[in-house]
Amino acid sequence: MAKPTRQITIDPVTRIEGHAKITIHFNDQGAVEDARIHITEFRGFEKFCEGRLVWEMPGITSRICGICPVSHLLTSAKAGDDILAVEIPKTAENLRRVLNLAQWVQSHALSFFHLSAPDLLLGFDAAPEKRNIFGLAEAHPEFARKGIRLRKFGQEVIEDLGGRKIHPVYAVPGGVRAPLSVETRDKILAGLPEAYDITSMGLEYIKAFIETNHGKLDVFGNFPSLFMGHVTAEGALEYYDGFLRVVDSGGNIVADMLDPKKYNDYISEKVEDWSYLKFPYYEPLGYPQGNYRVGPLARLNVCSHTGSPKSDKELLVFKQMAGTRNVVLNSFYYHYARMLEVLFALERMEELLTDPDTVNQEDYRARAFSNKPHGVGACEAPRGTLFHNYTVGRDGVIKHVDMVIATGQNNLSMNRAIRQIAMHYISDPETEITEGILNRIEAGIRCFDPCLSCSTHAIGRMPMQVQYIGPDGTPLRTKRR
């Protein structure tokens, strides 16, 4: 392997949740040899949860992130259920499911309409000061308004259940804190028709975009890898409970009906010295061959059906795009998968809300003390599978915490995606790097909708810095925007 002779640094990457730096490494021949996304933050959440009580953990860990606090809340509550050794009431499970679906809707709407739509509607070469939600609102006011409305719907369902849109402490070990009234249920149901309409618009838009730009999208992280996600016992799309399934790039099931509680048996984490974000991989295949993707694209690749009519019909269209492989390899399709999952979430929410158990006013919480020394929770966060693993003393005080975050599991894939994009668009290190090229690299990462505040920590900073670094590590010039 030729020694890298020059680096281009993009720091920080914008319009993702968190903060990342990208370096592009050239070899002696002046060709791109490697590209890396460096996660430069460290938070130490696992460490400072030690000493707290298991009942407090959902409230504490939901503070990891302001975008998907619900995912941490639910996963932590599930780990707590395991430690309490209780089976939660059906009402509690239904309400937790509705909460998770609302989280999918709001997070996917944020990713699709607020963060990625500026690239799609305004173009990768649009002026950076316009290529954001405000520019989108100016150029396509109706599209932007509807996107905001869809996110609002998801956020309001979270508020209806948990009392607040961000960081609701609704799920607790043993169930949920409050029942859902019939009036509130009806209010949520009344919001569904508009949400369906907006989702249809988003789906039609992304399908048309893919159709129009077919050839241009082949470099957005289009590579073989494993895919992992939850499925039901029947192999349907699952988001809260169930089993894990791993499929390969040929659509073959590599492992099925895996117990999420035993994730340590088949997932290992590699540490690289250039990033604080660890690199999980499917252990039986080793590192880095065990590279797998999680999240919307992976979930649709691993499931055989969704189990709900509208989204099942749409899944057929999605699967047709995969051809005979039955899996879609191109990471750009994460955007499509995201909107399809919103459709699924709305359908499933409707089914759950019309279930009489959901509005049961009495049995929504099981109470117990710590009955097991160890508990694992897992569920599907918007960005992929999330694991919380706690070890406690007999008094319920946390001794050890391990959290495996969705974005971390896509770490290897994000690096492969930006390498592919960099190799395609940057051939000569002397060439001026245009905003369009930089944004394509960022957009490659944005396909995964990485949440770096979850996977490491940190609040995002929007300004972008591009740095050229010479062979001896000296910055040659810096470009800011």
Add this chain to the structure above:
Amino acid sequence: MDEIKTLTIDGEIVSAPSSATILDAAMENDLHIPTLCNLQGLDAVGACRLCLVEIQGQNKLQPACTTRVEENMVVQSKSARLQKYRRMIVEMLFAEGNHICSVCVANGHCELQNLGYEVGMDSVRFDYVYPTKKVDATHERFVLDHNRCVLCTRCVRVCDEIEGAHTWDVAGRGIGTFVVTDLAGDWGGSGSCTSCGKCVLVCPTGALFDKGKAVGEMSKNSDFLEYIVNAREKKQWIK
């Protein structure tokens, strides 16, 4: 029989029996003076200094909870100096412990948190100490989190004066002071604790709470004190 004293609190002329404190007189007349360690029904100890007031003719500030009313006393409880000191006291309480309201069981029901709002504490100007403190969850039903303890000693007093068990006490000195059960052993191993829960109900923060409570779920209610004190002293069992 108590004499009736007439005094002025914040410009209001009030009267109170000679056995009353300035705080009693103020409360009787709906005049608010911030408190933290004080709790009606328990002996006053003047520990937190939040109820300090200015008395005309005295240079020294006096705690309203332990200072008796006097004839023609002129009391000021809301001067700029007092408000400045009160904010400093609350800031020091926050800096000295590990108070993270957003993830506390008492979030939204905490007297320290309310005081922070009341004194306008929009930031803490002192360096946080970040002390390493323990959580004692050995009791079957209750938890003691030293990180959130403000050493008001309400738990000590209610256990001694009302329950009569005197399980709680205070050990250590200065910033190293902490509450203990029995001879500073684990609460769960206490032989004197009757598990009545009165200490939990009077604790103003999330330092003492019911095991199993999640963030923001621990609300306290010390109304039982009035009921018990009336029953004991007046033989009136009325809620």
